Amino acid sequence: MEPIIRTENLSISFGGHKAVDRVNFEMPEKHFKSIIGPNGAGKTTFFNLISGELKNTEGDVFFKGQSIANLSSVERTRLGLGRSFQITNVFPNLTVLENVRLAVQSREKIRFNPFKHYLHYKKITQDALTILEQVLLENKAHHIASQLAHGEKRKLEIAMLLALDTEVLMLDEPTAGMSLEEVPAILDVIKSIKSRGDKTILLIEHKMDMILDLSDSIMVLFNGKLLADGSPSEIMNNTTVQNAYLGGLYDGELVET
Numbered sequence: 567m568e569p570i571i572r573t574e575n576l577s578i579s580f581g582g583h584k585a586v587d588r589v590n591f592e593m594p595e596k597h598f599k600s601i602i603g604p605n606g607a608g609k610t611t612f613f614n615l616i617s618g619e620l621k622n623t624e625g626d627v628f629f630k631g632q633s634i635a636n637l638s639s640v641e642r643t644r645l646g647l648g649r650s651f652q653i654t655n656v657f658p659n660l661t662v663l664e665n666v667r668l669a670v671q672s673r674e675k676i677r678f679n680p681f682k683h684y685l686h687y688k689k690i691t692q693d694a695l696t697i698l699e700q701v702l703l704e705n706k707a708h709h710i711a712s713q714l715a716h717g718e719k720r721k722l723e724i725a726m727l728l729a730l731d732t733e734v735l736m737l738d739e740p741t742a743g744m745s746l747e748e749v750p751a752i753l754d755v756i757k758s759i760k761s762r763g764d765k766t767i768l769l770i771e772h773k774m775d776m777i778l779d780l781s782d783s784i785m786v787l788f789n790g791k792l793l794a795d796g797s798p799s800e801i802m803n804n805t806t807v808q809n810a811y812l813g814g815l816y817d818g819e820l821v822e823t
């Protein structure tokens with residue numbers, strides 16, 4: 567079967583520095599892949615090359631066999647590649663529900679129309695509430711977004727991404743900046759999205775226990791290069807990965823020392 571995403575020698579240089587260096591990767595539909603690597607390895611840059619925030623300087627990136635290298639991030643989202651919103655895209659003075667409603671509306675490309683049947687708007691609210699349930703945020707539906715706790719804001723980001731209803735979900739460190747107590751709730755949210763089985767998920771994370779718990783496969787980036795790609799046990803037992811990276815570093819969190 568055609569991979570949903572594939573890259574061919576995907577590269578980008580900033581000045582003379584190759585932040586992503588000839589990466590060949592592919593993933594099948596409905597697969598859960600995590601990207602790991604030390605700080606500065608190129609994980610976020612690789613994400614940006616797939617989502618269209620950055621344009622590659624060499625190589626190519628394909629979605630369902632079609633080259634998307636020349637498409638904007640909006641065009642890629644429309645095709646089915648959804649990248650988690652940064653909280654800066656949230657309207658801070660609107661409620662959680664209003665924010666998710668707007669994201670659902672943007673998906674449906676609905677302009678506000680006072681003459682449109684009110685039942686249609688009711689459906690949008692219903693969809694938004696269902697998404698809030700999925701991210702375990704329904705009890706905060708009527709809270710102002712800016713007043714949410716940090717972990718709840720990250721849940722709202724995931725809700726906004728789900729509202730776009732793209733086939734691929736790209737999550738860049740959904741637990742970044744969270745306290746340890748907040749992490750299990752996000753893990754539950756991602757697990758429940760995965761268990762529905764209808765999404766392809768690409769995750770950048772540093773928390774190794776979370777990665778091992780969730781991933782069908784793991785790819786390791788190191789100095790912009792793809793060091794390894796395989797099942798969690800293959801990666802944990804890979805001597806190159808161990809020597810270059812995991813050896814001595816793994817204590818539940820992957821950080822460069």
Ligand SMILES: Nc1ncnc2c1ncn2[C@@H]1O[C@H](COP(=O)(O)OP(=O)(O)OP(=O)(O)O)[C@@H](O)[C@H]1O
Nearest residue numbers: 580583584585603604605606607608609610611612
């Ligand atoms: N816009 C940019 N201009 C210049 N250099 C950049 C730019 N974006 C990233 N880099 C460089 O590319 C390299 C990879 O950075 P990137 O943020 O992708 O790493 P990362 O693996 O996501 O790191 P972290 O785990 O710390 O988030 C780094 O050396 C970084 O300084």
